[in-house]
Amino acid sequence: MSSLRITGGVPLSGQVTVRGAKNLVPKAMVAALLGSTPSVLGNVPDIKDVAVVTNLLALHGVTVNRDGADGVLTLDPSNVTQARHADIDAHAGDSRIPILLCGPLLHALGEAFIPDLGGCRIGDRPINYHLEVLRNFGARVEKLESGIRMSAPHGLQGAKIDLPYPSVGATEQVLLTATRAEGHTELRGAATEPEIMDLIAILQKMGAIITVQTDRVIRIEGVPELRGYRHRALPDRIEAASWGSAALATGGDILVAGAKQADMMAFLNTYRKLGGGLDIQDEGIRFYHPGGDLNPLIVETNVHPGFMTDWQQPLVVALTQANGVSIVHETVYENRFGFTRALNRMGANIQLHRECLGSVPCRFGQRNFLHSAVISGPTPLKATDINIPDLRGGFSHLIAAMAADGVSHVTGIELIKRGYEHFTDKLAGLGADFDLEDR
Numbered sequence: 477m478s479s480l481r482i483t484g485g486v487p488l489s490g491q492v493t494v495r496g497a498k499n500l501v502p503k504a505m506v507a508a509l510l511g512s513t514p515s516v517l518g519n520v521p522d523i524k525d526v527a528v529v530t531n532l533l534a535l536h537g538v539t540v541n542r543d544g545a546d547g548v549l550t551l552d553p554s555n556v557t558q559a560r561h562a563d564i565d566a567h568a569g570d571s572r573i574p575i576l577l578c579g580p581l582l583h584a585l586g587e588a589f590i591p592d593l594g595g596c597r598i599g600d601r602p603i604n605y606h607l608e609v610l611r612n613f614g615a616r617v618e619k620l621e622s623g624i625r626m627s628a629p630h631g632l633q634g635a636k637i638d639l640p641y642p643s644v645g646a647t648e649q650v651l652l653t654a655t656r657a658e659g660h661t662e663l664r665g666a667a668t669e670p671e672i673m674d675l676i677a678i679l680q681k682m683g684a685i686i687t688v689q690t691d692r693v694i695r696i697e698g699v700p701e702l703r704g705y706r707h708r709a710l711p712d713r714i715e716a717a718s719w720g721s722a723a724l725a726t727g728g729d730i731l732v733a734g735a736k737q738a739d740m741m742a743f744l745n746t747y748r749k750l751g752g753g754l755d756i757q758d759e760g761i762r763f764y765h766p767g768g769d770l771n772p773l774i775v776e777t778n779v780h781p782g783f784m785t786d787w788q789q790p791l792v793v794a795l796t797q798a799n800g801v802s803i804v805h806e807t808v809y810e811n812r813f814g815f816t817r818a819l820n821r822m823g824a825n826i827q828l829h830r831e832c833l834g835s836v837p838c839r840f841g842q843r844n845f846l847h848s849a850v851i852s853g854p855t856p857l858k859a860t861d862i863n864i865p866d867l868r869g870g871f872s873h874l875i876a877a878m879a880a881d882g883v884s885h886v887t888g889i890e891l892i893k894r895g896y897e898h899f900t901d902k903l904a905g906l907g908a909d910f911d912l913e914d915r
């Protein structure tokens with residue numbers, strides 16, 4: 477397990493490049509299973525979640541060839557086969573993606589098995605919406621000791637589905653199942669994140685008929701066959717925002733090449749109100765600390781087009797340096813503030829509350845979840861030893877260590893490789909002072 481010894485106090489300055497979005501690329505890879513011919517996906521980052529899905533697809537007979545330099549994947553689904561449960565379980569890693577293989581495998585093989593899911597430990601993260609959706613399409617769902625087995629002996633039929641919450645994964649579940657189902661599907665309460673729209677674009681390239689209406693309604697007309705696609709994945713708006721937060725927290729200046737303004741509007745507004753400097757260009761976005769005080773803010777996470785939940789953890793580190801009291805109301809996950817314990821050990825002043833401290837409708841009020849944070853600043857941060865808890869909390873710990881006075885020892889950095897491509901190379905390129913230790 478690798479660890480980092482980070483000497484803080486160095487402003488991060490320079491340029492990084494973000495490539496394909498962690499929250500789109502693995503789904504696009506799964507979509508290739510629906511095609512009768514090979515697909516080609518470009519702008520693919522070298523991250524662990526892509527490696528996990530590559531292995532899972534290979535277990536099911538899909539050949540995945542990668543042109544490493546350009547990040548181009550060629551996926552050939554012509555020999556799809558059922559994989560052994562034990563093999564799937566061993567390769568599922570800490571990814572959320574296996575659940576999305578169900579629809580395509582049910583179409584291709586009439587059966588599917590998914591292991592218990594991984595992903596960031598930021599709440600219970602049930603899959604009840606997914607299972608309900610698949611039952612609505614006609615799948616039989618059986619809970620096993622090690623996961624869930626599904627079958628669709630009579631194929632899959634279009635359905636009317638109303639999601640209780642605009643779940644990204646459940647929306648993807650519907651899209652990946654309905655496009656080849658018999659008949660029409662109407663989805664109400666759909667998520668509309670940029671990554672969802674990019675997946676819809678991919679499916680349309682394959683021959684799917686998908687209409688995105690107003691008020692989160694999506695209609696899909698099932699077709700008997702889909703063909704392979706050629707697509708360049710949209711950039712990772714979460715990694716871009718993470719580097720922006722790092723620039724502010726360390727007093728630096730980072731040009732994020734590839735960052736796409738249209739996907740980050742809510743983040744950019746918040747960044748500007750916080751007092752961060754922005755230079756929005758066609759090829760990327762420059763994030764910088766302009767000097768002077770940072771302004772305290774009230775930030776409420778929400779589904780798109782609101783402030784994305786994955787943006788909040790790195791931004792909280794910058795809020796610890798704002799001149800006053802800030803509030804973050806996390807309305808998407810019930811347990812996403814565990815990472816603040818390490819920040820408080822470093823000298824931050826973050827108090828967690830069970831109340832909804834904001835006006836965004838939230839499922840967690842009065843349910844004993846510490847899902848609102850009150851952050852008092854500015855507080856100088858002191859170096860400490862940190863073990864990374866999850867992907868975004870881990871990146872926030874890296875930012876804090878780089879902003880802190882002294883030498884921090886950060887372990888468990890493998891988790892960060894799930895969603896940040898070559899992040900130690902990028903940190904070195906930005907002037908960070910650290911040593912990588914392999915244990």
Ligand SMILES: CC(=O)N[C@H]1[C@@H](OP(=O)(O)OP(=O)(O)OC[C@H]2O[C@@H](n3ccc(=O)[nH]c3=O)[C@H](O)[C@@H]2O)O[C@H](CO)[C@@H](O)[C@@H]1O
Pocket residue numbers: 498499500572573599600601602603604605606607641642643644645646785786808809810
């Ligand atoms: C791999 C990937 O794309 N991950 C993203 C995806 O996660 P993921 O798709 O897992 O997130 P969802 O949008 O489904 O989850 C949102 C909320 O719905 C709840 N829920 C979800 C499904 C379900 O069956 N039952 C249920 O109750 C979750 O517990 C959570 O409280 O969207 C999240 C919200 O933008 C992001 O933070 C994740 O980075």
Ligand SMILES: C=C(OP(=O)(O)O)C(=O)O
Pocket residue numbers: 498571572594595596597598714786867868895
């Ligand atoms: C929660 C996240 O990822 P996942 O859903 O893959 O755990 C994230 O990217 O912040």
